Structures are given as C-alpha cells and as structure tokens.
Amino acid sequence: MTPPRITVALSVHNNAAYLAEALDSILAQSFGDFELVIVNDGSSDASPAIIDAYAARDARIRAVHRRNSGLIASLNHILELARGEYVARMDGDDVALPERFARQVAFLDAHPDHGVVGTRVLRITETGEPKRGAAIDHPLSAESVTAALESGPLLCHPSVMMRRDLLRAVGGYRPAYRHCEDYDLWLRLAERTRMANLPDRLLLYRYSGTQVSNRHVLVQHYGAAVARQVRIERLAGRPDPSDGWQELPPIEALDAAFGRDGVARAVRSEVVTGILFDPPSLAGAGLPVIVAHLADTHGHPAGRVPGLWRAVARLARTGRPLAAVRLARALARDRIRR
Template structure:
C-alpha cells in the first residue's frame, strides 16, 4: 500500500483481513533500516501534529489498507538533519506555531525549532540576560539581533523593570514568535536588583549580557562560546565594540580599546574598566560565587564586578567588534557620570583592600559612604582628600556632574588646595554649559587660593 507521511511516500506491509497473500521477505540491514526510517518519520511528525493532523494521519493509514503491495516511486530525499529541525523547517513555523521569516529560522539543533514543552526540558548552553526600563525606542532591534545569532542554543531572559512605555508589549511580541524568550514583568526595582534576579533565573552554565539599546553581530555568541571552550581558565570574555549614535551612524570616541589578554586587563584594571558590560559572556557559577552585582555600586556595578572577578578568574576580550554600542543623550552613562566616577574610585579602594588580604568594607553596604567618611570606613587617613581630588578633576568634563553634586565636590577640592590651568578652563566650560553663576563661584574660589 502507499502511505503519505508529510510530503514523503513510503511503503508498509499490512496483514490482509481475508485470504492470505504473498508476503515480502524482510531481512538484511537495508530492510531493517527502512523500517526504522518509517517509524522515525511517523514519530517525528507526531511532535508537532495537532488533533486534526492526528485524525488525518489515521484516516490515511486506514484508507491505505489493501490486499496487495503497490510500488510507488519515492520522492527525492531531503538533506539529512535532526528530525525536530527538519519538521519545523518544512512547515516554516516557530515552536509556538507562528509563521517564521526565513531570516529568523534558527540553526539546526536550536531549542527554538523544538516544541515548547521539549525546549523547556532542555538545559540551554547560554542564558542571555537583558534588563529593560522604558527602552521601546531601540528594543526591537536589540532583541532581533539576539534572535539572529548563528549560535542558537540559548534562553533569552528579558526582565522589564516597571516600564511605562511599550517595552513589555515589544518583548512579548518576540516571545510569541520564539520559544527561547522568557519575559519577566514586574514593578521597578532598579538595574542592580534586575541583574541579580536574571543571574538567579539563568539555567545555562554561561551567562551573557545584552543591553536594550545595543545590537549584536550575528556571530557574537558563537565566537564567545568557542573562546570559553578553548580557554577553561578564563571566566569572562568580552569583545570590542563599534560605537554608533541614536540613528545608527558611526559615533566618534577617543576612548582606548579594551585590553585583549588577562595580563593586559590587570595592567589597566585599577585605572579604568577593562570590559564593556553588554558584550560579556561569563561562567554563571563564578559570577554567583563572588556575590553577583553589589547593590552599593549603583551605576558602576559592572566595574566593581570585574575587580572582584579578577581575583578569582581570568578576564579577556576578543579583539573583534561583535557589538554595536549606542551613544545618545538619555543613556544611563551620560545621566549618572558623577556617580559612576565616585563609585569607580571607591571600587578601586575596595580592590586594593582585597589584594592586601583585608576584608572589603563595602561588601554588605546598601549605598556607598560619603567622601568625607572614607578615612573612617577604610581606616586609612588621607583617603577622603585623595578621592575628592581624583573625582573632582574627572567631573569637570560632565555637564550633569557640574549641575549636580560634582560641583560641590569641585569647590571642596579647590578649598583643599586644588588649582591649575584646567580648573580655570572649567570656568569657561561652565559658561558654555549654561551655568554662569557656578562659573562665577568657581572663579572666586580659585582667586581666593592665589
């Protein structure tokens, strides 16, 4: 008889219901393989069939029962691959049953090609963590870039941190098309709480970060997974970035490239962050072992984490631009430059304490101490003035810092003896920033020091 399974035509031997007929002799490896191929095709089809498809299949088998064999010409065989991927590809559907554009079809072996219950039962290789707060403007492109990765064995955790725009709607739209995506929506708790929640929810042994306003190159995950597999002594791998503006145009920066080797990382880590946070992929258990993200280091939680990880594992960067890093006026790094600079300075103090074998006094703090309290917290005279001078000279280039607490720190720095041409140029800079009264105050403070 002839039985159609999907678009394939196969033959099957059926015992007649009345008079006996001549049966074929089943024997040899080729016949056994043929039988297993038929059973495998039928079982594979069952993975995605709904109730109507089951009835249609049963009806086809009943109609095919006859008293003699019919030799039917086989259609050309498809390229061999794993069954779940072949079925999903033939139907051109996602695991949820939604139409899938050809550019979005995952690679063979991807959990996105499996039924939803099967994908949930498989532990992915990578957990991708994205925290979103009012990120609707760039979110769609950011999520799409993750879905297009050539390395497809991942779960994608998107946590909406109490957005009041369309961020949740955009995330859920993608989740409906891709079973690898899991959306978590709740009230606003802040970025650090969100990152720690994502770290706790991650099921995979590798933990990758992604921001809601950046774009991944398609081979980012593949390159990073390959590096970590080849270098088991490394716990974190980042990449270089391509800088773009809010309109996807090239954005010119004068920052140095991130260090490539672990030795290069150690050479600069006490001066600046050696990694770009949204590019990293890390071994999840190592990040958990050092305590995840510390809540006190708001707006510089990543730099504090690198400093703690550098004491227990190796960090490096792939010297390829595998992520487009977006610069625009509303991003966190622009709005909280002063808090980042102060937090980075305190994180460096804590790093030196750990290097000397002493406990980190900031480990269990909910917020960082004021600059005047640093001498007491770290039990080292002179630290307060040292950090004040360092942060003040970094804050003079930031409009937001000069508009906020950075200006008061600058005045204290001048009263402590700070002077020099750059501070006089800051007077003019404040005028250009639209703060003429603060420019006058700084000029008076500098004149009183002469």
C-alpha cells in the same frame, strides 16, 4: 531537560524604540543554544507588549515583569534564574552581530582559565548610523585588561559573556555601586580569573545623550573611586568594607567607614579629575567636592588636580556663567589663603 549553554541577561526599561531590533539580533545568532531571560523593569512604554509578543513565538524566551527596581536588582534576579553555563549580557538598545555568541563560547571553551570575555564594539547613534569615532578599542589580552584596571576602559558591559558559577561566587552585582556596578564587578572578578576581549567588533553600542553613562557622571566617578579603595583593602587582606552596603556613604564618612585616614582625600581627588570635562557635574554637585578638594590639598599643591582654572573657562563656554563664577571664586579664595 538539558540546560542551554548560554543565559542571555537582558534588563529592559522603556526601550520600546529599539527593543525589537535588539531582540531580533539575539534570535538571529548563529549559536542558538541559549535561553533569553528578559526582565521588564517597570517599563511604562510599549516594551512589555513587545517582550510578550516575542516570548509567544520563541520558546527560548523567558519573560519576567516586575515593578521598577533598577538594573542591579534585575540582573541579580536573572542570575538567580540562569540555567546556562555562560551568562551573556545584552542591553535593550544595542545590536549583537550574528557571530557574537559563537565566538565567545568558542573562546571560553578553549580558555578555561578565563572567566569573562567581551568584544570590541562599534558605537552607533540613536538612529543607527555609525557615530563619529565609532570604534572603541578595549584592551584584548588578559594582561592588558589587568594593566588597565585602574584607568579603563576594560570591557563593554553589554558585550560580555561570563561563567555563571564564577559570577555567583563573587556575589553578582552589588547595589551600592549603582551606575558603576560593572566596574566593581570587574575589580572583584580580576582577583579570581582572567578577563579578555575579542578583537572582533561584535556589538553595535547605541549612544545617546540621555543614557545613564551621560546622566550620572559624578555618581559613576565616585563609585569607581570607592571601588578602587575597596580593592586596596581586599588586596591587603583586610575585609571589604562595602560588603552589605545598599548605598555608598558620603565622602566625608569614608575614612570612618574604612577605618583609616586618607580614603576621602584620595576619592575626592579622583572624582575631581573625572568631572573636569563634564560641565553639568561641575555646575552641580561637583562644586562642593572641588571646594573640599581644595581644603584637602591646602598647603600641599603637589596634590592638587591640575586644570581647575581651565574648568572655569569650560563652564563659561558651555553657557554656565554662574557656575563659572562660583568655581572662580572658590579658586580665588584658595589662592588668597595660600
């Protein structure tokens, strides 16, 4: 049997409210030479029944039901099963517009030096209406994607299509980079291939306050900062210290893990910068990171992340007065020590 051109990689965990719309959008693609591999990652809602109903009526769908293991394990399992030359990512609450696959396949066929192509997207609300500031303008050319490697955003993960063999060659997704597994992947792929985005807005990206990107801001910034330090090691010709890690070490252990000084200090600075506008992180596990950052930069104000006092006001405005007081006290103690 001739393998399909595309394997669509879809991991589902409790997406019942939106799953039928997502599946309909895949099955309505103008480019139909694909297999859709769906991993039901331990859903407790109606998602398994929806998946089985669609699989029963379309032979292109391959359904896998397993206990909850997380997105990374699910995507790596799909990568093992994939028969397509290209792997197209999709999430169970998003909507692919009809020409998405056709335009991405045409681009990759015409650009053999590119291993990844995403699309620009439009954000929608939980109920499907355009979200304020709906357009997300990811960089288009390979050069502009490379220029944005350190700052992002690079690519919208559920919009990308990738060469399967290249994805396997870099080891797929790595479990240590939970909640920022895509960014770690982009950094590794950038060392082997060119990546770009189509200017067309070919995905409706559903935005909700409960999605992973909003619930794990601190973890995401920590993982991304570590991934950037790991990239420094690779580019310097040194081994990747995170190869084989199942989870990231605590910040204070990073210098030992990397075998050089300054890694923990650099990562703390990046994390503090990243959480300044996220009151839940500031009020929770982010405060000890800020305190450690103040100690890191004691006597070296040039290395201090600006805006920490404004973060105190931000906490107070968002109904977190106790957290505001704790951060203010930490900043005041640091000022006295100086």
